[in-house]
Structure formats: structure tokens, C-alpha cells
Amino acid sequence: MSEEKDTYNLYLTERQYKNETLMSFYFQKNKNVIKKKAPIDINGERFRLDLETGEIINYTKKDILESYNASLRRTVILMNTLLAMNDFDWFWTLTFDKEKIDRTDDQAVFNCYKKYINNLKHKYPNFKYMCFPERHQDEDNCIHFHLLTGGITAKQMGLVDSGKVCCHWAEKRGKKIGLCSREYFEQTQWMHDCKETDGEPIYNITTFVYGYTTVSRICSRERCNSYVKKYVEKALGSTDIFKKRFYYSKNLNVPDVFKKLIGADFENPMEINKVNKIKNSSYLKFAKGEPNITKHNVLQIKIDNYIKQLIDNGATALTQHELKELEEIFNGKL
Numbered sequence: 001m002s003e004e005k006d007t008y009n010l011y012l013t014e015r016q017y018k019n020e021t022l023m024s025f026y027f028q029k030n031k032n033v034i035k036k037k038a039p040i041d042i043n044g045e046r047f048r049l050d051l052e053t054g055e056i057i058n059y060t061k062k063d064i065l066e067s068y069n070a071s072l073r074r075t076v077i078l079m080n081t082l083l084a085m086n087d088f089d090w091f092w093t094l095t096f097d098k099e100k101i102d103r104t105d106d107q108a109v110f111n112c113y114k115k116y117i118n119n120l121k122h123k124y125p126n127f128k129y130m131c132f133p134e135r136h137q138d139e140d141n142c143i144h145f146h147l148l149t150g151g152i153t154a155k156q157m158g159l160v161d162s163g164k165v166c167c168h169w170a171e172k173r174g175k176k177i178g179l180c181s182r183e184y185f186e187q188t189q190w191m192h193d194c195k196e197t198d199g200e201p202i203y204n205i206t207t208f209v210y211g212y213t214t215v216s217r218i219c220s221r222e223r224c225n226s227y228v229k230k231y232v233e234k235a236l237g238s239t240d241i242f243k244k245r246f247y248y249s250k251n252l253n254v255p256d257v258f259k260k261l262i263g264a265d266f267e268n269p270m271e272i273n274k275v276n277k278i279k280n281s282s283y284l285k286f287a288k289g290e291p292n293i294t295k296h297n298v299l300q301i302k303i304d305n306y307i308k309q310l311i312d313n314g315a316t317a318l319t320q321h322e323l324k325e326l327e328e329i330f331n332g333k334l
Contacts (some may be wrong), residue, residue: 006031010263010275016319017084020288022255025262025299027269041219077246082130083225085253088148090157090215091224095144097211101208102144112210121249131247132228148218149230151251158206158214166197166216179214196220208269214295272299282311 015022040049040056041197046058059067064247094113096103104107113131120127135141163182168194170180179202189198196219204211207225218224263277273293278284287301294300301313 005267008266008269009261010266010272010277012260012262013080013132014173014258016258016305017081017255018302018305020302023283023301023303025272025275027266027272027297030265034152051097079130079229081255082248082252083228085255086128086130086150087221088128088130088224090147090149090152090217091218092147092149092205093214094145094147094208094210095212100142100210101226104140106143109143116208116210124152124156126251128249128251129247130228130252133246135216146228148224154203157215159203160206161216162202162204164200164202165201168192168195168198198221219297269297272297283308287310 001139007030009030010025010027013024015024036052037050040047042056046059048059048063049055050057051059067243094116096109096112101108101112117131119128127149128145130152132144132146134146135143164179165182165185167185168176168178169188170177170184185199192198197216197274200216200219203215205215248293263275271293272278273291278299283303285300286307287303289302292300
């Protein structure tokens with residue numbers, strides 16, 4: 001008796017952001033995958049449990065690396081998604097004072113951070129944030145926190161002007177620190193090409209009693225998002241107490257996600273860009289940039305929401321005016 005062959009279905013997942021939709025085409029096996037191994041914790045150490053034999057197995061270096069890379073991919077995707085879906089007003093840095101708390105005690109520092117943030121969430125339900133823990137690059141290697149926040153006013157935060165301003169060329173002991181006195185900025189700005197944030201006031205938060213704070217208004221969403229993305233990789237392995245690489249409030253906007261079957265019973269998960277149902281798709285024709293085919297056999301494209309809506313309405317729904325508009329957008333790509 002010949003062994004039954006695996007077959008694959010072709011799916012499309014759409015993640016709808018504010019201005020564009022990310023469309024992912026991918027194959028999935030028809031058969032249910034039977035789980036053979038599961039992680040298990042023994043005295044604080046992580047092992048694998050063979051579900052068929054009950055054997056306890058050590059993780060190999062390859063297992064750890066694959067898990068690490070998969071976790072990092074998920075983290076980056078989630079971070080980029082939240083940054084794309086939400087607007088923030090303020091950029092914070094919270095640093096703990098060693099005179100007020102043992103800041104070498106990670107658990108104590110994290111507990112104070114949670115207490116302060118939970119109090120803000122309780123008092124101001126519209127308060128939203130993304131938080132990126134980071135260790136100081138000095139001898140004490142202690143934790144501080146960078147936050148993007150919104151839904152809270154300067155008065156509610158208890159902001160006071162520190163007398164300092166953002167200044168990308170400011171240095172201290174040969175190291176760039178990004179802020180300076182207002183007087184120094186006014187005296188030296190003529191020697192530099194100023195960025196959007198240069199000259200913006202730096203504030204302190206009077207309601208934070210555990211140490212030092214700096215807060216500045218976010219002037220450029222794109223520049224700010226680019227700036228904070230570096231903290232995910234910088235924090236890897238450096239915040240052992242924390243189970244996550246970053247934290248965020250539950251009231252953030254997330255994309256609508258839709259999954260649908262668009263092809264069934266393929267014998268092999270062939271090169272996805274050769275499937276006629278995709279190759280001839282109007283979505284592919286009007287994609288932003290070049291389609292991306294990943295090593296996981298996923299074809300991903302981005303498309304403007306307005307154009308996608310026109311295509312979803314069907315070709316017959318496109319008026320001559322809309323066709324001309326599309327031609328102008330895509331510079332005669334039709």
C-alpha cells in the first residue's frame with residue numbers, strides 16, 4: 001500500500017494598517033501536525049520532553065539559536081506593527097536614583113516601574129505607552145526605561161521645564177548626550193545643520209519619585225520610530241529578569257487580521273510566486289515596492305488601502321476616472 005502524500009492549501013492573511021495592507025500568501029499542510037516534543041522547566045532550567053517516550057532532552061546550541069532567532073522575529077514584527085498603528089506624543093527616559101532605591105536590584109527597580117505606570121493607567125484610562133528597558137552603558141550596568149507615550153497631558157504628568165533642550169551635537173566627556181543648556185544651544189546652533197528635534201525643550205516629571213527623568217515632545221514620528229527600534233536588539237540578553245524585550249499598554253491599536261483559503265490540495269509547496277492565482281493577481285500588479293519572498297515560502301506584498309478597496313470591488317467597479325488615477329499613481333505601470 002502506497003504511503004499517502006501530503007497536500008497543501010494556499011492561504012492569504014491580510015493585516016490592515018492605517019494606510020496600507022500587508023498581504024501574506026503561504027502554504028500550509030492539510031494534515032494536523034502531531035506535536036512530538038514540548039518544553040519543560042526543571043529546577044529553573046529548560047529542557048525538552050519527548051511526548052512519546054517521556055525522555056528529558058537537553059537543548060542543543062542549534063535549538064537555542066533557532067528559538068532565539070524565531071523569538072527575535074516575532075518581537076520585531078510586533079514592535080513594527082505597534083509603531084505603525086499608533087501615534088505617540090512624548091518620549092520619556094526614567095532613570096533610578098541609587099540614593100532612593102538599590103538600582104542594582106533588578107526586581108526592585110522593575111517593581112517601582114510597574115507601580116508608577118499602573119498608577120498612571122488607573123488615573124488616566126487613555127494613557128498609552130510602549131516601554132523599552134535598557135541597561136546603562138557604565139560600570140553599574142543598571143536598568144533604565146525608555147517610553148513612547150500618548151493620551152496624557154503635560155499637566156497630568158506634572159512636567160516642568162528643565163532649562164535644557166535637545167541638541168544632537170552636545171557632548172559630555174567626549175560622548176554624545178543629545179541635550180544641553182538652552183544658552184549653549186543658542187550660541188552654537190549656527191555651526192550645525194539642525195534636526196527637527198534640536199532646540200525642543202527637555203522636561204522633567206515631578207510625579208516620578210524614584211529618580212531622574214527626561215521628557216521631550218515627539219516632533220517626527222518616522223525619526224522617533226527609527227530611533228527606538230535599536231533598543232530591541234540592544235536589550236537582548238541584558239534584561240534577564242524581564243520575560244519580554246519590551247512592554248506596551250493594552251489600549252494600543254492593532255491591525256485587523258483576516259485569513260482566507262485561496263487554493264487547495266497542492267501536491268508540493270511550489271515557489272509561491274509561480275502560482276497563477278497569485279501571479280495574475282491585481283494586488284501584485286499594484287503592490288508598493290517589490291514583492292518579498294521569504295525562506296519560509298511566504299510571498300508578502302504591501303498595497304495602499306484605497307487601491308485595495310478599488311480592487312476588492314472588482315474590475316468592473318473601476319471607473320475610467322479611477323483607472324486614470326491608478327495610472328498616475330503607478331506612472332503608467334498598467
